Structure formats: C-alpha cells, structure tokens
Amino acid sequence: MRFALALAALSLTVLPAAASAALKEGATAPDFTTAGAFAGKPFKLHLKEQLRRGPLVLYFFPKSFTEGCTFEAHAFSDASPEFRKLGARVIGMSADDQETLKRFSTQECRNSFPVANASPDTIKAYDVKLREGLPMTNRTSYVIAPNGRIVYAYSDPSWKNHVANTLAAVKAWKAKHRG
Numbered sequence: 001m002r003f004a005l006a007l008a009a010l011s012l013t014v015l016p017a018a019a020s021a022a023l024k025e026g027a028t029a030p031d032f033t034t035a036g037a038f039a040g041k042p043f044k045l046h047l048k049e050q051l052r053r054g055p056l057v058l059y060f061f062p063k064s065f066t067e068g069c070t071f072e073a074h075a076f077s078d079a080s081p082e083f084r085k086l087g088a089r090v091i092g093m094s095a096d097d098q099e100t101l102k103r104f105s106t107q108e109c110r111n112s113f114p115v116a117n118a119s120p121d122t123i124k125a126y127d128v129k130l131r132e133g134l135p136m137t138n139r140t141s142y143v144i145a146p147n148g149r150i151v152y153a154y155s156d157p158s159w160k161n162h163v164a165n166t167l168a169a170v171k172a173w174k175a176k177h178r179g
Helices: 002-014 047-051 066-087 098-107 121-125 162-176
Strands: 032-038 041-046 056-060 089-094 115-117 140-144 149-155
Touching: 002 047, 032 098, 032 149, 041 098, 047 056, 047 162, 056 066, 066 162, 089 140, 098 115, 140 162
Parallel strands: 056 089, 089 115
Antiparallel strands: 032 041, 032 115, 056 140, 140 149
C-alpha cells in the first residue's frame, strides 16, 4: 500500500502541473501583430501567421537581461532543437523596447528563437500584467495549437519549470495529433 501511494505521489511530480494562468486551456489565443527581433534582426510577429507553421510556445517574461529572464532564455535556447523536432516554434514576449530585444535575441536567446514586444494591448489581452503601474509582464508560458486554441498554460515567477513543462505539453499535443 505504501509503495502504491509513493508511486502515485511520484507520478504527480513527473507531470507538468499548470499553475494559475490568465488564459485557460481551451481558450482562443488573442491574435496580435507586433515587432521584435530574431538573431538581432527586426522580426514582425503576427500570431495567426506563426500558427500556420505548427504549435507555438509563447512565453511572457518580465525584463530582458535580468537574472531569471536570462536563465529562462538560455533554457529555451538549449531546448530549441527539441521544440523544432516536434514542429513547434518558441517566441519570447516582454514589454522591452526594440533595441533591447535585438540585443537580447543575440546575447541571451543565442539566435535560437525570436523575442517580440508585448504591447499594452497584448499584455491586457493575455492578462499577463506583472502589477499595476509597471509596464512589465509576469512570467507565463502558453502552448498554442495551430487552430489558435491554448492547450497548456503555466504561470510561475520562477523560470525553472517553464521549458520542461511547455516541452512536455508540446509532446503530449503532438502525440494526440499524429497522422
């Protein structure tokens, strides 16, 4: 009996549990167009267009070049080949200006994925405002299916589980949508 309970408890720690996120699974991801940078070059992001290529990991982070955001960007960069193998794209979003995003895309994202500006309208639509009076987003990651539906949402101020959880969610979505 103890073994069964221990096994059940262990299985819960292996599955990525979604913390409270603004937009719930099954909701339609709000469409938007914005500017950003990929490998230091200007990048125009239109969500609907990105979704034509497959599932998308859209992760919001508070501020470029801060410790947690840098570690998170490195982790997404390291995992980029795994996401690509699954047909998924990764895009980071923050309220940072274009010049900051250009530098962050090369230095911390290591030219692996684009980062884009989360405008006040996008922050409101995704309900990811860090707190009133601060032009920053909280740390929330979404996996969005090509049909525009959110299949996974995770909010946590720590960067540590965002990559593993979104990768597991993409794998789970892919397993359901083979063929």
